[in-house]
Amino acid sequence: MIMPSLRDTDPRHLAALVAVADHGTFARAAQALGFTQSAVSQQIAQLERAAGVALFDRPKGPRPAEFTSTGQIVLEWARRSLARVDQMDAQLDLLRRGRSGQLIVGTFQSASAELLPNILGAMRDHVPDVDVQLDETDDLDALMREVLQDEIDLAFTIDADDDPRIEIDLLGYDPFVVLAPAERPARQFVTVADLNTRPLIGQPGDETGQRLIDQRLTGAGISPDYAYRFRNNAAVQSMVRSGMGWAVMPSLAVDHDDPDIAVLRLDPPLHPRAIQLIRRSGRTLLPAAADFRSIAKKVGRGLLEARA
Amino acid sequence: MIMPSLRDTDPRHLAALVAVADHGTFARAAQALGFTQSAVSQQIAQLERAAGVALFDRPKGPRPAEFTSTGQIVLEWARRSLARVDQMDAQLDLLRRGRSGQLIVGTFQSASAELLPNILGAMRDHVPDVDVQLDETDDLDALMREVLQDEIDLAFTIDADDDPRIEIDLLGYDPFVVLAPAERPARQFVTVADLNTRPLIGQPGDETGQRLIDQRLTGAGISPDYAYRFRNNAAVQSMVRSGMGWAVMPSLAVDHDDPDIAVLRLDPPLHPRAIQLIRRSGRTLLPAAADFRSIAKKVGRGLLEARA
DNA sequence: GCATGATCATCAGAATAGCTGATCACTATG
DNA sequence: CATAGTGATCAGCTATTCTGATGATCATGC
Numbered sequence: 001m002i003m004p005s006l007r008d009t010d011p012r013h014l015a016a017l018v019a020v021a022d023h024g025t026f027a028r029a030a031q032a033l034g035f036t037q038s039a040v041s042q043q044i045a046q047l048e049r050a051a052g053v054a055l056f057d058r059p060k061g062p063r064p065a066e067f068t069s070t071g072q073i074v075l076e077w078a079r080r081s082l083a084r085v086d087q088m089d090a091q092l093d094l095l096r097r098g099r100s101g102q103l104i105v106g107t108f109q110s111a112s113a114e115l116l117p118n119i120l121g122a123m124r125d126h127v128p129d130v131d132v133q134l135d136e137t138d139d140l141d142a143l144m145r146e147v148l149q150d151e152i153d154l155a156f157t158i159d160a161d162d163d164p165r166i167e168i169d170l171l172g173y174d175p176f177v178v179l180a181p182a183e184r185p186a187r188q189f190v191t192v193a194d195l196n197t198r199p200l201i202g203q204p205g206d207e208t209g210q211r212l213i214d215q216r217l218t219g220a221g222i223s224p225d226y227a228y229r230f231r232n233n234a235a236v237q238s239m240v241r242s243g244m245g246w247a248v249m250p251s252l253a254v255d256h257d258d259p260d261i262a263v264l265r266l267d268p269p270l271h272p273r274a275i276q277l278i279r280r281s282g283r284t285l286l287p288a289a290a291d292f293r294s295i296a297k298k299v300g301r302g303l304l305e306a307r308a
Numbered sequence: 309m310i311m312p313s314l315r316d317t318d319p320r321h322l323a324a325l326v327a328v329a330d331h332g333t334f335a336r337a338a339q340a341l342g343f344t345q346s347a348v349s350q351q352i353a354q355l356e357r358a359a360g361v362a363l364f365d366r367p368k369g370p371r372p373a374e375f376t377s378t379g380q381i382v383l384e385w386a387r388r389s390l391a392r393v394d395q396m397d398a399q400l401d402l403l404r405r406g407r408s409g410q411l412i413v414g415t416f417q418s419a420s421a422e423l424l425p426n427i428l429g430a431m432r433d434h435v436p437d438v439d440v441q442l443d444e445t446d447d448l449d450a451l452m453r454e455v456l457q458d459e460i461d462l463a464f465t466i467d468a469d470d471d472p473r474i475e476i477d478l479l480g481y482d483p484f485v486v487l488a489p490a491e492r493p494a495r496q497f498v499t500v501a502d503l504n505t506r507p508l509i510g511q512p513g514d515e516t517g518q519r520l521i522d523q524r525l526t527g528a529g530i531s532p533d534y535a536y537r538f539r540n541n542a543a544v545q546s547m548v549r550s551g552m553g554w555a556v557m558p559s560l561a562v563d564h565d566d567p568d569i570a571v572l573r574l575d576p577p578l579h580p581r582a583i584q585l586i587r588r589s590g591r592t593l594l595p596a597a598a599d600f601r602s603i604a605k606k607v608g609r610g611l612l613e614a615r616a
Numbered sequence: 617g618c619a620t621g622a623t624c625a626t627c628a629g630a631a632t633a634g635c636t637g638a639t640c641a642c643t644a645t646g
Numbered sequence: 647c648a649t650a651g652t653g654a655t656c657a658g659c660t661a662t663t664c665t666g667a668t669g670a671t672c673a674t675g676c
Contacts, residue, residue: 006396007323008320010318011316011317012315025652026652027653036636036637037654038638039634039636041655042634042654043634051404052400053403054592057590058652058654059590059642059644060643061652062644062652063644063651065652069593070409070594080392081389085314088382088389089314092382095378095381096359096361101378101381282365282367283374283376284362287378318663335622343665345623345624346665346666348624349624349626367624367672368671369622369623369624369671369672369673370674371673372623373623373624
């Protein structure tokens with residue numbers, strides 16, 4: 001060994017030093033470590049060679065070697081160094097089990113409202129020490145971009161096109177429904193054509209969600225004409241409640257517990273939007289992220305099928 | 309490797325991980341480390357085996373491997389772990405050069421007054437980062453005990469007997485002088501017999517220093533009779549100044565700049581006390597302690613011979 | 617389309633490092 | 647003076663680790 005640097009020193013050598021400190025003699029340290037006295041002697045010798053200083057005074061008799069002042073200092077460093085390795089080991093163990101880690105998930109309004117609380121609840125039960133951070137925006141393209149740039153681990157999205165750069169999990173389908181003021185007797189179904197008999201309330205045209213709805217309606221043969229537009233989902237619903245008009249909304253975005261609102265199904269239905277979870281392809285997920293994914297799929301199945 | 313623990317992981321493997329992070333590809337990392345690409349590949353592979361998790365995603369083409377989320381976490385740990393080893397290395401380097409370390413030196417009043425400031429000044433000039441802590445007591449036996457029990461690295465002492473358990477360096481001889489009120493014309497010399505013509509001022513009989521003086525005086529044929537006793541050297545000198553009597557004191561303990569005090573030499577002189585530096589035998593000194601020792605010997609030679 | 621060049625993995629063999637087991641030297645203790 | 651316990655040392659075996667060559671894969675450029 002030309003270069004006497006601890007950079008090339010086996011942790012075992014440090015462990016030997018600590019063991020000698022803890023057990024008093026080379027022989028007992030060796031026994032504790034499962035080595036022979038010879039091995040420990042050589043380990044310490046190499047450590048001293050690497051350090052370039054004597055770490056022990058050897059009394060040359062039947063008395064144990066004792067640490068020099070330098071040796072005591074090195075001993076403390078060795079303890080701390082090994083402690084750090086052990087910490088890393090423990091952290092890694094948590095990581096392997098998916099019980100730790102910082103997870104960043106991209107999401108948007110309607111996913112956040114219904115899907116996420118259920119998923120996060122299950123995560124808390126299952127892997128309580130995972131720190132899930134949310135990155136919420138309604139710009140789905142931005143989410144996609146962040147996934148591709150590894151800025152976020154996972155993202156919810158809607159109707160994502162096949163793309164070799166990402167892998168897509170389908171969580172379920174979110175049907176489009178019509179919101180109308182509650183009436184008696186309540187209707188169950190409306191047709192697309194019925195929509196043009198009432199003023200329509202929607203979101204601004206730059207909203208990703210609204211564009212999706214307009215595409216669907218155009219595809220179904222009508223060109224919607226919005227009397228009022230509000231950015232917030234709840235505001236739209238509120239307007240419907242006060243009788244200003246009807247609204248077409250994805251089911252997940254609707255507050256189904258509102259007694260003043262009738263949720264009507266379209267017949268024939270619009271093609272429902274696909275709620276998906278995307279991740280960058282070819283990337284190994286953090287174990288915690290893999291947990292999130294399987295939980296999301298399970299929750300999505302329950303939530304979205306029940307409402308289909 | 310049955311036990312996948314990082315405890316058995318060479319720092320080089322961690323260094324490889326960091327190098328890959330810093331240089332982008334296995335091959336460049338290998339070059340930076342002075343290894344072949346094959347070696348780095350195997351190091352990383354073993355690291356992944358030990359960690360039990362994938363640390364890299366391999367895109368299987370001409371594009372470099374990229375860290376997984378887990379890999380990034382492990383990378384940070386590796387950096388910190390290596391930083392610690394490097395810190396230890398740097399510390400050790402300072403230690404080797406005697407430029408660092410915590411030194412505890414036992415000392416007593418008269419050594420502290422004159423000798424120590426000079427030694428500590430030289431230490432500061434020579435090895436500025438050594439932390440010299442002082443353990444001051446006037447119980448020389450206590451100092452000896454602390455040396456034997458490795459509680460202190462070095463200790464000043466006086467007239468220590470040969471003892472196989474300690475090694476003694478003679479710093480110099482400190483003559484005994486007589487303090488008298490300044491008179492004109494000032495006398496230069498007094499005899500031991502003259503002492504009994506004046507009231508004597510001394511320290512309490514339990515003081516190690518006082519016992520030494522009494523031994524010397526008894527050996528010289530007189531039995532001193534103290535009119536007043538004060539524990540503090542300065543107090544004794546103050547009493548002499550105000551004309552209460554004479555005092556026999558070791559030269560090192562005297563404030564020679566006091567204009568109201570005449571420092572008289574004994575003729576024939578009492579056998580001077582030997583100022584020594586002791587350390588436990590068979591123990592390797594901290595390099596900084598070795599420096600302290602050689603500086604102390606040099607300073608002692610200068611200071612004590614000049615006053616002999 | 618096909619060659620080129622870059623990626624990392626893999627394998628066999630050589631070099632190195634590490635451990636064992638036996639032995640030696642030393643000395644405090646009884 | 648024999649005993650017992652200390653660590654050092656040495657030779658030889660084993661395990662690890664590096665090298666050097668090769669393989670597999672695929673993006674890029676001609």
